[in-house]
Amino acid sequence: MPDKRIAVLSPIAWRTPPRQYGAWETVASNIAEGLVARGWDVTLFATADSITRAHLHAVVDRGYEEDSTIDPKVAEYLHISEAFEHAGEFDLIHSHYDFMALSYTRLVKTPVLTTIHGFSSPQIMPVYEKYRDGNFVSISNSDRAPGLNYLATVYNGIDLSLYPLQQSRGDKLVFLGRIHPDKGVHLAIEVAHMSGLPLRIAGIIQDQAYFRDQVEPNLSDTIRYIGAVDVAGKNALFAEARALLHLNTIPERFGLVLAEANAAGVPVIAMDLGSCREVIEDGVTGFLVQDVNQAVLALDRLPGIDSSACRSRVGRHFSIETMVEGYERVYRRIFKEHAQNGLPSGG
Amino acid sequence: MPDKRIAVLSPIAWRTPPRQYGAWETVASNIAEGLVARGWDVTLFATADSITRAHLHAVVDRGYEEDSTIDPKVAEYLHISEAFEHAGEFDLIHSHYDFMALSYTRLVKTPVLTTIHGFSSPQIMPVYEKYRDGNFVSISNSDRAPGLNYLATVYNGIDLSLYPLQQSRGDKLVFLGRIHPDKGVHLAIEVAHMSGLPLRIAGIIQDQAYFRDQVEPNLSDTIRYIGAVDVAGKNALFAEARALLHLNTIPERFGLVLAEANAAGVPVIAMDLGSCREVIEDGVTGFLVQDVNQAVLALDRLPGIDSSACRSRVGRHFSIETMVEGYERVYRRIFKEHAQNGLPSGG
Numbered sequence: 001m002p003d004k005r006i007a008v009l010s011p012i013a014w015r016t017p018p019r020q021y022g023a024w025e026t027v028a029s030n031i032a033e034g035l036v037a038r039g040w041d042v043t044l045f046a047t048a049d050s051i052t053r054a055h056l057h058a059v060v061d062r063g064y065e066e067d068s069t070i071d072p073k074v075a076e077y078l079h080i081s082e083a084f085e086h087a088g089e090f091d092l093i094h095s096h097y098d099f100m101a102l103s104y105t106r107l108v109k110t111p112v113l114t115t116i117h118g119f120s121s122p123q124i125m126p127v128y129e130k131y132r133d134g135n136f137v138s139i140s141n142s143d144r145a146p147g148l149n150y151l152a153t154v155y156n157g158i159d160l161s162l163y164p165l166q167q168s169r170g171d172k173l174v175f176l177g178r179i180h181p182d183k184g185v186h187l188a189i190e191v192a193h194m195s196g197l198p199l200r201i202a203g204i205i206q207d208q209a210y211f212r213d214q215v216e217p218n219l220s221d222t223i224r225y226i227g228a229v230d231v232a233g234k235n236a237l238f239a240e241a242r243a244l245l246h247l248n249t250i251p252e253r254f255g256l257v258l259a260e261a262n263a264a265g266v267p268v269i270a271m272d273l274g275s276c277r278e279v280i281e282d283g284v285t286g287f288l289v290q291d292v293n294q295a296v297l298a299l300d301r302l303p304g305i306d307s308s309a310c311r312s313r314v315g316r317h318f319s320i321e322t323m324v325e326g327y328e329r330v331y332r333r334i335f336k337e338h339a340q341n342g343l344p345s346g347g
Numbered sequence: 348m349p350d351k352r353i354a355v356l357s358p359i360a361w362r363t364p365p366r367q368y369g370a371w372e373t374v375a376s377n378i379a380e381g382l383v384a385r386g387w388d389v390t391l392f393a394t395a396d397s398i399t400r401a402h403l404h405a406v407v408d409r410g411y412e413e414d415s416t417i418d419p420k421v422a423e424y425l426h427i428s429e430a431f432e433h434a435g436e437f438d439l440i441h442s443h444y445d446f447m448a449l450s451y452t453r454l455v456k457t458p459v460l461t462t463i464h465g466f467s468s469p470q471i472m473p474v475y476e477k478y479r480d481g482n483f484v485s486i487s488n489s490d491r492a493p494g495l496n497y498l499a500t501v502y503n504g505i506d507l508s509l510y511p512l513q514q515s516r517g518d519k520l521v522f523l524g525r526i527h528p529d530k531g532v533h534l535a536i537e538v539a540h541m542s543g544l545p546l547r548i549a550g551i552i553q554d555q556a557y558f559r560d561q562v563e564p565n566l567s568d569t570i571r572y573i574g575a576v577d578v579a580g581k582n583a584l585f586a587e588a589r590a591l592l593h594l595n596t597i598p599e600r601f602g603l604v605l606a607e608a609n610a611a612g613v614p615v616i617a618m619d620l621g622s623c624r625e626v627i628e629d630g631v632t633g634f635l636v637q638d639v640n641q642a643v644l645a646l647d648r649l650p651g652i653d654s655s656a657c658r659s660r661v662g663r664h665f666s667i668e669t670m671v672e673g674y675e676r677v678y679r680r681i682f683k684e685h686a687q688n689g690l691p692s693g694g
Contacts (some may be wrong), residue, residue: 059477071470073420074446078474081450099421103428107454123418127425130406 004091004335005041008032008054009083011097012075014063016046020228021178021204022063023256024117027139027156027323028096034157034324043090045083057086076100084108092331099127105134111338113137113330115154118253119145135334137327140275143253151330155278156254157323158314162231163238163263165311169302170240172198174266176229176257177246179205179215184247184271186214189223190292191245191269195299198222199245200237202229238264243286243302246270247295255279259318262286265307269298279318285310351438351682352388355379355401356430358444359422361410363393367575368525368551369410370603371464374486374503374670375443381504381671390437392430404433423447431455439678446474452481458685460484460677462501465600466492482681484674487622490600498677502625503601504670505661509578510585510610512658516649517587519545521613523576523604524593526552526562531618533561534594536570537639538616542646545569546592547584549576585611590633590649593617594642602626606665609633612654616645626665632657 008031014022017029029052032044036053044050048058059082064072080101087093087108095101095114105112113135119125128148138144138153173195175188185201192199201224205211219225229237234257244261246252251274258268258279268286270276280286286305287298316322355378361369364376376399379391383400391397395405406429411419427448434440434455442448442461452459460482466472475495485491485500520539524530532548539546548571552558566572576584581604591608593599598621605615605626615633617623627633633652634645663669 071468074470074474077447077450078477081454085453100424103424104451104454106432107428107451121418123421127421130425 003041004331005043005089006035006331007043007045007057007083007086007090007093008035009080009093009095009097009101010044010046010050012047012060012063012079013065013072014047015066016044016050016052018063019066020230023156023254024096025063026256027115027117030157030159030320031094031324031327034320035327038324038328043086045079057082080104092334094327094331099124102127102131102134105131111135111334113151113334115139116143116145116148118143135330137330139254140252140278142251142275142278151333152326154323154326154330155318156256156259157318157320158256158259158263159320160263160311160315163235163260165263165265165307166239166241169242169265169307171242172200172237172240174237174241174244174261175199175201175203175246176234176237176244176261177203179203179211179225180207181210181214182248182250184249185210187247187249187271187292187295188245189215189218191247191295191299192223193218194292194296197242197299199224200240201225202227202233202237204228234260235264238266241266243299244268245295246276247289247292248273248276250274252276252279258286259314262310263314263318265310267302267305267307267310269295281313285313350388351678352390352436353382353678354390354392354404354430354433354437354440355382356427356440356442356444356448357391357393357397359394359407359410359426360412360419361394362413363391363397363399365410366413367577370503370601371443372410373603374462374464377504377506377667378441378671378674381667382674385671385675390433392426404429427451439681441674441678446471449474449478449481452478458482458681460498460681462486463490463492463495465490482677484677486601487599487625489598489622489625498680499673501670501673501677502665503603503606504665504667505603505606505610506667507610507658507662510582510607512610512612512654513586513588516589516612516654518589519547519584519587521584521588521591521608522546522548522550522593523581523584523591523608524550526550526558526572527554528557528561529595529597531594531596532557534596534618534639534642535592536562536565538592538594538642538646539570540565541639541643544589544646546571547587548572549574549580549584551575581607582611585613588613590646591615592642593623594636594639595620595623597621599623599626605633606661609657610661610665612657614649614652614654614657616642628660632660 010016010028011024016025018025032054035042042054044052044054048061060075064070084104087110093112115137177183272288282288289295357363357375358371363372365372379401382389389401391399391401407422411417431451434457440459462484522535619635629635636642
């Protein structure tokens, strides 16, 4: 199918790929680059400072989270509409832009596929209900809303070359993610206290009050917050990691960091909520737990986890190649249905 | 032209027409009702609780300023896209929806006219720059941005029957408008202090700190804040008004309340900034001033203002009929240009 032209519509909260945090932009980037590597003609709609081997189409200079002079609302309207105004140049628009892009889909002939990276609030559901007959992909089987026309689950893929297998296991517990109650930083701290093991906490502070009240008072020589980290920072953490603690308090949608840790050979102790049981194979690449006590007990079983088994599972299920193959199957189905409906492909 | 079908896209911050505050919704309502009265086939896109003789098309139950359960961003995307998804049913979409609606205009064949009720922030200007070749109407000659394709200025029109001519002049100064520094409530208070005349202040509090620091400490038996008022409340104020004080500190875009006061025969003392000199005829329907001192001096000249001259000027320039006739001229020009471009009218 490499004669088909694909538009990948990335978010513009951050650069694509992001410098540090930015899961949606990371996945959009991996898809765009993966498609290019397999010969597709890809145009990436993203911020102007984005880095890609695809054609870059940008009307917003920088991510609105990285430049306070940018009005997010204005930037979003300009960015999303720009992609749809160029719909006629593409055989498919692959949107990673939340609910907003859906509102343009019925105004173009080009088919649109939306990867739902998460339902950012219950209040956006009326938009999904209106456009429920669109084309949707879920990023885990657990993260699905009833009634939407899902064509498949396609797991997020990571670039394994960015996260090399660590030669030996470290002695520290690691938390990696947004500092927010949803991510259970306070539970990771409890595990550190109960086990007496050192803990490293890394990630952007999304909930300042939570950080101030439930994280900061617990910081010490052994429990440290090191700020947001980039890929090199993540690898430095993986190098000294005994395990990644991911004790989320709400259902996880996918959990990119679980795959990244596993790729580096680091076992993951994850709350059995949402997609964690799809990403982590219990007893093989980590442990699924119900509470802090089980997480502490799981620490004793870590030596039984084989680092290369962790990495090889990521290679099979959560690589860019696997993801892109998954999307290629979805694209082909859409092209076929679009042709059968007698609509000219390419708006 | 009554065979043409017009869609009027109203904002959804408030009901159309609004119960109290809501200038954009007021004007959209007056246009829709005025067009219906002249035989046009009009569909009003507005909140579901809106009141109109046009066909009402609504996907949002109530104004997001009146119902905190409504997410403004979600409601706006649903509301605006709904109108454009139905573009094919109309010969013209007349948008009152700020910059957001522009982002859909190139995706439909139906011509779109945008009345710019104000540039809500400098950050929205890139959107106007992108769509500068669209069809725009300004609501005063003073409120224009360079480079946009303005087809005309059409002054806002009010329903004169709502504001009957008061039989006699009262003794109080009246401020009517949002409680915000832009509207110069503090300057009206200064005039009251300097002249010793009683002042009545009415309007929604948009800037709480401003109200607390610069309005509330000045309230007394003679200077009173009476909250937001509806049409009946405005007329009660006009009945006891010596003059309306409108000492705006930034250029006024139009100033509906100036026309409303004049319709009731109440003279207006207005800062000579922005559109005020287009709405008020200096020495005939009120006085244009440069500062508080001039406003105080103007008070002595109020007996020279003839109430019926105030009202008759509003009837000539700022009635619904005059406004609708102005828009009809613009519509005809758009229909003509659209036909000449060989585009089928009606998308």
